[in-house]
Amino acid sequence: MxxxxxxxxxxxxxxxxxxxxxxxxxxxxxxxxxxxxxxxxxxxxxxxxxxxxxxxxxxxxxxxxxxxxxxxxxxxxxxxxxxxxxxxxxxxxxxxxxxxxxxxxxxxxxxxxxxxxxxxxxxxxxxxxxxxxxxIPIIKALREGLTANRIEWIAGIINGTTNFILSEMRDKGLDFDTVLKEAQRLGYAEADPTFDIEGVDAAHKATLMAAIAFGIPVQFDKAHVEGITKLEAVDIRYAEQLGYRIKLLGIAKRTPQGIELRVHPTLIPTKRLIANVEGAMNAVLVQGDAVGATLYYGKGAGxxxxxxxxxxxxxxxxxxxxxxxxxxxxxxxxxxxxMTDTPILPISEVTTSYYLRMPVADEVGVLAKVTSILAESTISIDAMLQKEPAPGETQTDIIMLTHQTQEKNVEAAIKKIEALSTVLGKVTKIRLEHLS
Amino acid sequence: MxxxxxxxxxxxxxxxxxxxxxxxxxxxxxxxxxxxxxxxxxxxxxxxxxxxxxxxxxxxxxxxxxxxxxxxxxxxxxxxxxxxxxxxxxxxxxxxxxxxxxxxxxxxxxxxxxxxxxxxxxxxxxxxxxxxxxxIPIIKALREGLTANRIEWIAGIINGTTNFILSEMRDKGLDFDTVLKEAQRLGYAEADPTFDIEGVDAAHKATLMAAIAFGIPVQFDKAHVEGITKLEAVDIRYAEQLGYRIKLLGIAKRTPQGIELRVHPTLIPTKRLIANVEGAMNAVLVQGDAVGATLYYGKGAGxxxxxxxxxxxxxxxxxxxxxxxxxxxxxxxxxxxxMTDTPILPISEVTTSYYLRMPVADEVGVLAKVTSILAESTISIDAMLQKEPAPGETQTDIIMLTHQTQEKNVEAAIKKIEALSTVLGKVTKIRLEHLS
Missing domain, CATH: 3.40.50.720 (NAD(P)-binding Rossmann-like Domain)
Structure with a gap:
């Protein structure tokens, strides 16, 4: 032939x-x-x-x-x-x-x-x-290998540049700008790295996976896109202490209300296999109703x-x-x-867990005020970390992990917390997924 | 329609x-x-x-x-x-x-x-x-997803029963028989677990993967099959101390001399993703010449x-x-x-690294004798562990990790080592793969 x-x-x-x-x-x-x-x-x-x-x-x-x-x-x-x-x-x-x-x-x-x-x-x-x-033959797995399944969600490390940067930040305790320069020198990041570090590239890929997983049209404009440029080394460290690692995930999830399609830095439990995907490697975790979780790992570029x-x-x-x-x-x-036209939810309607870090005055009663705001918002706390202030300091950090709640609910609570006189700056919010 | x-x-x-x-x-x-x-x-x-x-x-x-x-x-x-x-x-x-x-x-x-x-x-x-x-859609990945590649090797945790047993043995420090009973109680092992624990089931699967990876006929009778029934808790512990985990791997490897097709307990570096596949889960690592390493993970049964x-x-x-x-x-x-008729090599012709544990008398000169036997056999040592004898004991263990060598070479050296008067019992040999 x-x-x-x-x-x-x-x-x-x-x-x-x-x-x-x-x-x-x-x-x-x-x-x-x-x-x-x-x-x-x-x-x-x-x-x-x-x-x-x-x-x-x-x-x-x-x-x-x-x-x-x-x-x-x-x-x-x-x-x-x-x-x-x-x-x-x-x-x-x-x-x-x-x-x-x-x-x-x-x-x-x-x-x-x-x-x-x-x-x-x-x-x-x-x-x-x-x-x-x-x-990684992930398109084939989704289009053909998992056809028996109602796909429930996909969570992927689908951008090697950002995963390299996050791995280096954690490994060496360096900040974003320093590591980005190193990544550029090593060829892991482009001269103009915007599409990678702002999450756009990952969102393109998540958009395609969402379409083939759920049978919906390709809708990049509906994706929520957040990169890693604002991520601070201190949050990577606190997350680690709480048993989590921060990864830039592309997430597509089916819920009764609609489809979640989002890219953002995410805390995931360190014990998950995907949390241990380091450097420029990629991995995609897929949850199907029959097969359960399957993971696909390999080089995502080159x-x-x-x-x-x-x-x-x-x-x-x-x-x-x-x-x-x-x-x-x-x-x-x-x-x-x-194909179906299941709507893609705006980020305010998304339900997930959260990592919240707030700089507070080292005073009696501050914790009570914060927790009562959260309780009023029916946000329950899963774990908490409060650091002793450094000698001579009067400011410290409170870190809280919440149970699942809606994003708009958390946003409203954060506004109230930031209005407290004992809270000395912006609250840092990072989403958290258990992936189980 | x-x-x-x-x-x-x-x-x-x-x-x-x-x-x-x-x-x-x-x-x-x-x-x-x-x-x-x-x-x-x-x-x-x-x-x-x-x-x-x-x-x-x-x-x-x-x-x-x-x-x-x-x-x-x-x-x-x-x-x-x-x-x-x-x-x-x-x-x-x-x-x-x-x-x-x-x-x-x-x-x-x-x-x-x-x-x-x-x-x-x-x-x-x-x-x-x-x-x-x-x-796990591994057949599809091998037959279709990786068609561009000359597949170099495959190493898989492809039997959930044995992986569950090994995970429990390591986690809880228990011996094989105890954990097997627990696995049977929990439904992870069958009443007659022979095919699983003796490696036969894994060898069936490795045989199929070898055929589709290399374009050779299906040849189960040529596979080397070793199960986990003789594995001792002490070796799992020593391996851990040296930075390795023991898994039952199904391995298919292309070499210039022929195909290696073997199932046996294997030390693999703990830092490899596949080493962290625990419980009844399965995972297959495939090395292709173009794609590099890809890994496929999920439930292997149920x-x-x-x-x-x-x-x-x-x-x-x-x-x-x-x-x-x-x-x-x-x-x-x-x-x-x-299809080709590339021969499958007998185990004596296989080249890999080894973990060797030998019970020795706590005497001056024993180590020199062992190392000189290895040197004569051109087997070089990668790492060594010698335990202090317990108080009142006159016997101790020497553990050695070798660099790559041929199986028959190691077998000959082991015979000589066992003949030493200061070596007080059989040498335990477990193969080791770096999977890099």
Whole structure:
């Protein structure tokens, strides 16, 4: 059987990784796929560098349109990134009847519905395993491995940059800015790290996972997004003393009121396996009603781990390229006619537990006032930590862990606490999940 | 589209779980699969109990032949277990052109080649996600999620009973027999626990994983199988002091000389995520050349976790039931014509590290003699622990961790060490893997 022909848009780190792995493991991959998979055309603005990477056997062009319009090409891999030209070329490829593989979470989290609709109408596949958690086959697990389950919730460490920073902050007791600089020096954070450290990248991925877990449209604009830039070393330390570790989690949860879709720093019990995922590694914990909790762990970024996911998609498509679309897994796991419009809850309606740190005057009665405000708000306290003031200091910290309550309830209580004369500054609030 | 019709052979724990989950999540599952999946006939020796479980809407028969010969049935689920009647019925179902889902690792590890060949010839699917690690979609990850990779090795905690026992032995400092009784009382170990505690069950699963990872035939008879029955509490304690935890691992490794396929108690560094998989949980660590290490964790047994895997297979088959076989994933991940006959190495040819404990007389010079034997055998020492003898005792333990060497080399050295007059008993040998 002749090889399937692939065109590659963008040959940066992941593109080069894909090209190299496909070449290196060509034999192993064809033994599985039943036919060869061959990149025949590459488009990249830096034609000279691209030519150097791919050698003479593969055509290199500057204009991506030449790839998506090439009648010899069956599958287009989009590794350009962003929503501009990438979106344009993906839609053109689909219109031309080509299958698409993409690692572009931003594109899919924002324009996924439009792209999947176009693919559906045209009868082609758009595969995106590489868009979430790099080389970990989490999209496959959610779309296929756990189909028996009503998925209850997903909680993932899905951004390696922030997990590296948090691991370093905890390990070495350093503050955010210092560690960010180190991460940039080591290549774990980009020159402009905004998308990572502000939680946007994790929210793109959580949005995609929520869609395929619950059968809802892709709705990035409804996600609550909080990064780690305001996280202080002192809270990491207090959390540790209370038996918790702080991770940036992407959370998607089904509740009777609607779907929670949120990214924020989260305290999780240190004894959970996922709490021990350190450095730039990723892990996704999925709770299904039949299977219980399953966890998927691995490298969430990097040239070859991401290439591993891109190529897995290529093999899947190679198998089903000329099959009846009914034989394929639906783009968003659920049949297009079977999607639901369960609402995504605003953060004020979310129910979770909380870590609260308040700087207080070292005076009699302050604790009584705080606890009575919480009691009035029907917020019950799960654990408390009060530090002795340092010698000569008149200020100290009270740390409280609450049981589950609604966010707006906690916000109202915090306002009242901050109005107390014995509370000497803002209350720090970090959400807490038991993940059990 | 009308429902796909399923026949169920054996409605014990997993069968009942499958029936219940399929009923409870019928709507969610059809939203994914695109059509209903309906169990229309159940065969079980205990007809009365089966009738009670499934109600009036589903026919119950005593003879499994009525299921595999039923022309209305598209898929047969085999949950009888064992190699006798289960094999017979599976082959009959295949001969009748029915697809098969089975959780029967013993059957596939021993007769898999024959069964897959028959299915291949007949153009039907035999799916077995539930045969390895219960609800964890590890077969899907290996067969589809990691297709880009040359798999280098797999190491799995794939038997919940033994992991529960080892966790309890370590946690409570108890010996094997005591914990086994507790495990039986709690339902974590069967009345006849032989297959679990002797490593046979784990070896069945490791055999299947080796086949799909490396594209080799299923060869249970070549696996090296060692259980945990001889493991002593003292070694768990010493391992802990040296920074290691002892787990029963199923290991499949590709080496230039051949494939290693082995199940045995193994020291692994405590800091590895997989070392912290406790109780009856399962986890499989896979090393691929592109993706690096990925880990898959969850419940490896139980009614609904196993049902989760059975139903995922049902959904996969439902999608591809009437597709051209070329569109399907090959049974053993590699195309039948592309399998290799890479030999499986005997245990004497395996290369790994070792934990050695030797009871010695508390005399000058004993350590020198032991280390010189190891040096002569070119076995180098990575770490050592020598306990002070207890007051009034003249005997003590020396514990050594070696660097990598061949098993036969270690065996020869142990013979020489045991022949020393200052060595007062057998040397305890436990293999050690760094998993990095």
């Amino acid at each position: 002749k090889s399937i022909k692939v065109g590659l848009l963008g040959i940066g780190t992941v593109g080069a990784g894909t090209f190299n792995v496909l070449k290196r493991n060509q034999e192993e991959i064809s033994r599985r796929a039943g036919r060869g998979i061959e990149i025949v055309m590459v488009a990249d603005l830096d034609v000279a560098r691209a030519k150097e990477l791919v050698g003479a056997q593969c055509e290199v062009v500057k204009d991506g349109n030449l790839v998506v319009n090439n009648p010899d090409i069956d599958i287009v891999i989009e590794l350009i990134g962003g929503y501009g030209i990438a979106k344009d070329l993906v839609l053109k490829a689909i219109a031309n009847g080509k299958h698409v593989v993409t690692a572009n979470k931003a594109l899919l989290a924002i324009h996924g519905d439009e792209i999947f609709k176009a693919a559906q109408d045209k009868g082609v596949m758009v595969a995106y395993e590489a868009a979430v958690a790099g080389g 040239a070859e781990p991401t290439a591993s996911a891109v190529i897995a998609d290529l093999v899947d498509i190679t198998r089903l390229a000329d099959a009846d679309p009914a034989h394929r897994v639906p783009h968003l796991a659920f049949q297009p006619h079977a | 009308k429902s796909i019709k399923v026949g169920l052979l054996g409605i014990g724990t997993v069968g009942a779980g499958t029936f219940n989950v399929l009923k409870r999540n019928q709507e969610e599952i059809s939203r994914r699969a695109g059509r209903g999946i309906e169990i229309v006939m159940v065969a079980d020796l205990d007809v009365a109990r089966a009738k009670e479980l499934v109600g009036a809407q589903c026919e119950v028969v005593k003879d499994g032949n009525l299921v595999v010969n039923n022309p209305d049935i598209d898929i047969v689920i085999e949950l009888i277990g064992g190699y006798g009647i289960a094999k017979d019925l599976v082959l009959k179902a295949i001969a009748n052109g029915k697809h098969v889902v089975t959780a029967n690792k013993a059957l596939l590890a021993i007769h898999g080649d024959e069964i897959f060949k028959a299915a291949q010839d007949k153009g039907v699917m035999v799916a077995y996600e539930a045969a390895v690690a219960g609800g 009614a609904e976790p196993t049902a989760s895997a059975v139903i995922a297979d049902l959904v996969d088959i439902t999608r591809l039931a009437d597709a051209d076989p070329a569109h399907r994933v090959p049974h053993l991940a590699f195309q039948p014509h592309a």
